[in-house]
Amino acid sequence: MVAGPVASRKGDGEFCCGGIFVKRVLFVLVLLVLVSSTLTLGITFVDDLGRTVTLPESIQRVVVGAPALTDYLVHLGVETRIVGVTDWDPFPAEKVGQPTPMNVEKIVSLQPDLVLITGGFQAPEAARLEAFDVPVLVCNPNSIQDILRTTRVLGQVFGVPAKASELVAQMESTIDNWAKQKAYTISLDERKTIFYAMIIGNEVKDLWTCGQGSFLNEVFSYAGGTNITGSYAGPNGWLPVSVEFIARQNPDVILVPYYYEGGEQAARETILSFEPWKDVQAVKDKAIFGIDGNKADLPSISLLDLIPDIFQLLYP
Amino acid sequence: MLGLPLATFFFLGLNLSLGTVSIPMGQVFRFLLFQPPENATTRMILANIRLPRVLLGMCVGATLAVSGNLFQALLRNPLADPYILGVSSGGAFGTVLTIALFGSAGTLPSLFTNVPVMAFAFSLGTAFTTYAIAKRGSRLPVVDLILSGVIMNFLFGSATTFVIVFGWRNVQSATFWLLGSLSGSTWSGVWRMLPVALGGFFFSWALTPSLNAISLGEDEAASVGVNVEVLKTGVFILGTLLSAYSVTAAGMVGFVGLIIPHTARLLVGPNHRVSIPASALLGAIFLSLCDSLARWLFQPTEMPLGTITSLVGAPIFIILLRRNRRGF
Numbered sequence: 001m002v003a004g005p006v007a008s009r010k011g012d013g014e015f016c017c018g019g020i021f022v023k024r025v026l027f028v029l030v031l032l033v034l035v036s037s038t039l040t041l042g043i044t045f046v047d048d049l050g051r052t053v054t055l056p057e058s059i060q061r062v063v064v065g066a067p068a069l070t071d072y073l074v075h076l077g078v079e080t081r082i083v084g085v086t087d088w089d090p091f092p093a094e095k096v097g098q099p100t101p102m103n104v105e106k107i108v109s110l111q112p113d114l115v116l117i118t119g120g121f122q123a124p125e126a127a128r129l130e131a132f133d134v135p136v137l138v139c140n141p142n143s144i145q146d147i148l149r150t151t152r153v154l155g156q157v158f159g160v161p162a163k164a165s166e167l168v169a170q171m172e173s174t175i176d177n178w179a180k181q182k183a184y185t186i187s188l189d190e191r192k193t194i195f196y197a198m199i200i201g202n203e204v205k206d207l208w209t210c211g212q213g214s215f216l217n218e219v220f221s222y223a224g225g226t227n228i229t230g231s232y233a234g235p236n237g238w239l240p241v242s243v244e245f246i247a248r249q250n251p252d253v254i255l256v257p258y259y260y261e262g263g264e265q266a267a268r269e270t271i272l273s274f275e276p277w278k279d280v281q282a283v284k285d286k287a288i289f290g291i292d293g294n295k296a297d298l299p300s301i302s303l304l305d306l307i308p309d310i311f312q313l314l315y316p
Numbered sequence: 317m318l319g320l321p322l323a324t325f326f327f328l329g330l331n332l333s334l335g336t337v338s339i340p341m342g343q344v345f346r347f348l349l350f351q352p353p354e355n356a357t358t359r360m361i362l363a364n365i366r367l368p369r370v371l372l373g374m375c376v377g378a379t380l381a382v383s384g385n386l387f388q389a390l391l392r393n394p395l396a397d398p399y400i401l402g403v404s405s406g407g408a409f410g411t412v413l414t415i416a417l418f419g420s421a422g423t424l425p426s427l428f429t430n431v432p433v434m435a436f437a438f439s440l441g442t443a444f445t446t447y448a449i450a451k452r453g454s455r456l457p458v459v460d461l462i463l464s465g466v467i468m469n470f471l472f473g474s475a476t477t478f479v480i481v482f483g484w485r486n487v488q489s490a491t492f493w494l495l496g497s498l499s500g501s502t503w504s505g506v507w508r509m510l511p512v513a514l515g516g517f518f519f520s521w522a523l524t525p526s527l528n529a530i531s532l533g534e535d536e537a538a539s540v541g542v543n544v545e546v547l548k549t550g551v552f553i554l555g556t557l558l559s560a561y562s563v564t565a566a567g568m569v570g571f572v573g574l575i576i577p578h579t580a581r582l583l584v585g586p587n588h589r590v591s592i593p594a595s596a597l598l599g600a601i602f603l604s605l606c607d608s609l610a611r612w613l614f615q616p617t618e619m620p621l622g623t624i625t626s627l628v629g630a631p632i633f634i635i636l637l638r639r640n641r642r643g644f
Contacts, residue, residue: 087617097336097616101492101499105365106336106616109357128500132364 045153048119048140049126055135056113059158063107064089065099065117065125069139071300072151075167078158083110090294100125104132114157120236141299142236144218147171151301171304175222178307182315183224192314194225195251195282202270204243204277213237215299223310225253243276253314254282257293264290289313320597324374327601331370334608336615337361369501373607374600375513376498376566377576379558381599382520384573385580385592386555389527390548391458397574398559401461401552402468404570406442407435407563409472411493412479431493432564439560442468447552456548458534495620496569498607509565516558517596523551527588570622571629572603575636582636602629 044054063084064070070091073079084096084107094110097103099117102125107115112134117125119140126136137157141150148168155164196216198208210216211229214237220227228249232239256267268288277283291309295302332344339362343353352359383398391400399405414434449464450456480490492499520527526547529537534544559573580594603621606628610619 095616097618101497101618103336103611103616103618104500105361105611108361108365109337111357131500131502132360 043156045137045157047138049123049138051126051138053135053137055137055157057159059113061110061112061114062158063096063110063112063115064091065102065115065122067091068141068298068300069116069118069154071298071302072139072154073158075151075301076155076158076160076163078160081158083112102129104129104134107134108132116154141215142213143215143299144171144175144222144304147215147299147301147303167301171301174304174307178311179222179224183222183311186224186315191224191226192252193228193249194220194314195228195246195249195254196220197246197254197256197271199256199267199270202266204270204274206240207243207246208238208240211237211239215303216296219296219303219306220310222307223314225310225314247277247280250280251282252285253287253289254280255289255291255310255313257296258290259293263293320594324597324601327605328370328374331373331604331608332362332366334612335361335366336611364503368503368506369498369607370604371506372501372509372565373498373604375506375509376562376569377572377599377601377603378596379509379513379516379562379599380569380573380603381576381580381595382517382592383555383558383562385577385588385595386520386527386551386558387573388577389531389588390551390555391462392531392533393458393462394578395574396462397571398555398562399469399568399570399573401446401465401556402442402472403439403556403559403563404568405469405472405476407439407560408494408568409442409476409479410434410436410438411567412476412490413438415490415493416479416482435493435567436560436564438472439563440556442472443552443556443560447549454545456545456552458548461552492620493567495622496567496625497610497618497621498566499611499618505565509561512558512561516554517592519554521589521592523547523554524588524592527551527592531586531588566621568622569603569625571625572599575629575633576602579632579636 042054042056044052047053060081061083062073062081064073064082065086067085067089070079070082070085070089073082074091079091082091082093084094085091086099086102087095087097089095096106096110100122102115102117107129115129115134115136117123117129117136117138119138123138123140126138129136139150139153141147148171151167151171152161152164155161155167196209197204200206209229210220210227211232211234213233217227217230217237220230228246228251229239229241234240254271256264256271258264258267267290271277271288272283272286274283282288291306291313295306329341329344329348332347333339333341337358339353339358343358344362347353347359347362352363380398384396387396387398387400388394390396411431411434414431446461446464446468447456449467450460452460476494526537526542529540529542530544530547530551537547538544562569576599577591577595580591580598583598584590584594603625606624607621609628610621610624613619613624
């Protein structure tokens with residue numbers, strides 16, 4: 001690159017003018033090739049919206065648009081590269097506002113190499129952020145297979161594929177050890193029926209639960225349980241259910257998510273003292289257990305920890 | 317007379333300075349005088365994120381205020397605003413329906429799955445239905461127009477709730493549409509809005525003599541040679557187009573079209589030759605300032621724009637109302 005200008009300084013005779021011109025053209029060509037080669041450096045990914053995204057080889061600053069995706073980065077050991085998370089994300093990094101609409105100004109000011117977001121209601125953010133030249137990768141895991149794949153993809157993105165393989169192997173062995181070796185050996189008649197009660201506050205109303213197509217439904221199956229709403233569909237696999245429906249289905253076990261220390265006890269009390277369910281098997285047996293809501297809500301690596309937990313609750 | 321334009325420029329600077337990333341006023345005014353800041357990130361934020369957002373807010377505010385001024389003259393009713401004839405509820409229904417049917421689109425290129433396009437179409441459709449209901453032969457009685465507007469608002473309001481309850485999907489992205497937001501404004505948004513804002517303003521301004529005449533009453537207007545029915549239809553179409561177009565740019569931002577024309581008349585008097593430009597400038601200042609508050613108050617969390625316009629606008633309106641009992 002330096003050769004161009006130096007050479008042209010030498011040729012100050014009029015016969016050399018053509019030579020200078022050629023050298024200039026060569027210089028520009030070499031420059032163009034160099035520039036274009038640096039532009040195409042990086043790795044191209046196809047994200048979960050089916051978009052092709054070319055990312056730099058080394059990602060040092062990342063803004064994470066969803067708590068589930070933060071969990072992947074923590075497991076991959078690259079959490080020090082997180083420079084921003086959304087409101088309600090417990091990870092200690094700068095807050096960048098709501099998951100939608102995202103605060104573009106705040107995100108740009110953090111100068112990220114990459115913004116990770118999920119699909120669904122957050123999907124339109126990809127186009128909005130890219131309008132301001134912020135690179136975006138959409139990861140939208142919705143099942144346990146998706147979790148394994150997302151782990152590998154993010155391992156590639158952050159340059160830690162070996163760590164990703166290790167995590168995937170661990171998850172596969174969790175499924176192997178608990179689902180295939182233990183849960184599947186229980187005869188169908190003896191598998192416990194589960195109702196997952198997402199109660200709001202300490203009141204049994206506006207009940208939602210997980211159904212067909214939800215990642216939590218898969219976890220219950222792997223843990224040897226039968227989700228009483230497992231054959232019902234709903235938006236993204238989640239659906240509202242009525243109090244009467246649960247009483248009629250008569251589940252053996254009721255699982256409730258809790259989000260803080262002691263929350264488990266409060267949730268248990270609420271359900272045990274709920275008059276309309278006093279004849280439900282789970283209430284009679286006092287088989288009401290809390291599960292860590294911060295794991296149960298997120299389609300991420302921590303979710304698989306629940307498989308042994310729930311198995312042991314169901315079959316002590 | 318120079319006060320308002322100067323104030324507009326001052327507030328442009330203030331709005332550019334407020335935000336998640338604070339930028340000193342001095343730097344902002346040097347930027348406005350073509351001396352961009354050294355820091356690349358600050359430059360990027362000012363030039364590509366904040367300036368288009370503030371300008372778009374000003375265009376939308378001015379357009380809504382001018383449109384409100386038109387409707388108040390047309391309907392001779394102090395409670396008239398750009399949304400009184402069903403523009404907002406129709407737009408809300410179009411928005412929610414599109415989101416429920418196609419997800420929060422944006423990624424889909426088709427015209428019929430595009431939220432702004434559908435909001436615009438439904439806004440216009442509702443307003444013209446209102447018009448058709450109110451029309452009596454060749455006449456357009458103002459009371460009938462207001463009443464049918466109220467009915468359309470109720471009808472589409474409950475239709476919107478119906479879709480929200482049964483559509484399940486993505487109500488959160490609908491919220492920001494229903495309450496208005498300028499989040500993620502780009503220069504292309506400004507270029508789409510600016511011609512309409514300017515055109516609407518000058519067209520309305522050119523109607524000054526007729527608007528002045530009709531705000532005295534239809535008979536008075538007719539007696540000075542104004543074709544009242546043609547004027548009413550024309551003003552209706554102009555006002556509806558302007559407010560429906562604003563809805564596509566920023567969602568259903570309430571209150572601006574109601575209080576700004578009143579405030580403008582209190583400041584400069586009822587003559588439309590001055591009240592229309594004053595409405596435009598005050599609307600520009602008010603909406604862009606509310607947007608700055610929306611993104612600055614609880615940063616980095618952004619508030620929907622409509623909540624701020626009502627929160628800020630309602631007290632101002634009450635004070636003005638108490639002070640100027642006879643002004644309205």
